[in-house]
Amino acid sequence: MDTTTSPALATHGLEVRAGARTLLLGITASWPARGLFALVGANGAGKSTLLQALIGLRPAHAGEVRLLGRPLAAWKPRALAQAIGYLPQQTHSHWDLTVEELLQLALAPPDAALIEACELGPLMRRRLHTLSGGEAARAALARAIAHRPPLLLADEPAAHLDLPHQHQLMRLLRACAADAADAAVLVVLHDLHLAARYCDHVTLLAGGRVLAAGHPDEVLSSASLSQAYGSAVARCDLGRQSFFTAES
Numbered sequence: 173m174d175t176t177t178s179p180a181l182a183t184h185g186l187e188v189r190a191g192a193r194t195l196l197l198g199i200t201a202s203w204p205a206r207g208l209f210a211l212v213g214a215n216g217a218g219k220s221t222l223l224q225a226l227i228g229l230r231p232a233h234a235g236e237v238r239l240l241g242r243p244l245a246a247w248k249p250r251a252l253a254q255a256i257g258y259l260p261q262q263t264h265s266h267w268d269l270t271v272e273e274l275l276q277l278a279l280a281p282p283d284a285a286l287i288e289a290c291e292l293g294p295l296m297r298r299r300l301h302t303l304s305g306g307e308a309a310r311a312a313l314a315r316a317i318a319h320r321p322p323l324l325l326a327d328e329p330a331a332h333l334d335l336p337h338q339h340q341l342m343r344l345l346r347a348c349a350a351d352a353a354d355a356a357v358l359v360v361l362h363d364l365h366l367a368a369r370y371c372d373h374v375t376l377l378a379g380g381r382v383l384a385a386g387h388p389d390e391v392l393s394s395a396s397l398s399q400a401y402g403s404a405v406a407r408c409d410l411g412r413q414s415f416f417t418a419e420s
């Protein structure tokens with residue numbers, strides 16, 4: 173991981189609560205200005221909460237978040253919107269827009285290369301409610317990244333995609349991270365194989381805390397994963413690729 177430039181995102185002692193419940197505790201982490209980074213962990217580990225806290229959608233009850241070197245609280249809303257792309261877990265629209273209309277809501281018009289990469293050309297006149305889950309996910313992604321933000325946070329963007337489209341998505345996210353301008357892409361993934369294969373760095377959350385963070389080969393070990401998921405997880409390396417399964 174490149175540590176020569178200042179981090180794109182950094183937290184120190186971040187704590188988030190909901191009522192009496194502590195959802196995140198003592199999160200001290202950082203992600204560099206360029207690269208594709210995964211956030212993994214069991215259901216309820218706190219992945220979505222962390223993404224939301226990183227961009228101010230959830231208030232921090234203690235600790236600090238810094239974006240591109242500045243405290244989150246110092247950002248003006250317009251500048252923050254320009255700096256980040258956020259793809260939430262649920263991307264359904266309350267309005268019955270066409271794909272073309274949805275893309276007009278983006279902060280910048282998506283260019284032809286992005287529309288082609290997301291295979292949206294044939295879907296432009298379709299209304300959102302007529303799209304499959306995977307088609308809608310690709311439209312939402314194009315909207316989120318059209319303005320080429322230096323920070324992209326995506327919450328389970330692969331969830332509705334078929335196998336080839338999952339890999340196409342990861343290549344697209346890698347391309348965002350390797351764009352001419354620096355970009356940090358932080359993505360929540362449940363598919364550990366995708367995290368191992370495409371990501372530069374993995375943060376493993378468990379019970380609202382960081383259990384491990386670092387290179388995928390080190391973090392995605394059977395021991396760490398079994399601890400994080402609370403049941404045995406086996407890792408199988410085939411050549412340079414890693415596959416994972418839960419043991420019964």
Ligand SMILES: Nc1ncnc2c1ncn2[C@@H]1O[C@H](COP(=O)(O)OP(=O)(O)OP(=O)(O)O)[C@@H](O)[C@H]1O
Pocket residue numbers: 190191193195213214215216217218219220221222
């Ligand atoms: N407003 C809230 N009030 C109480 N508990 C909450 C609230 N929001 C989230 N939680 C709890 O916080 C924990 C973390 O939720 P979060 O959505 O961040 O998990 P996650 O790791 O993204 O899970 P998943 O993989 O299932 O999407 C969960 O146990 C959830 O029930």
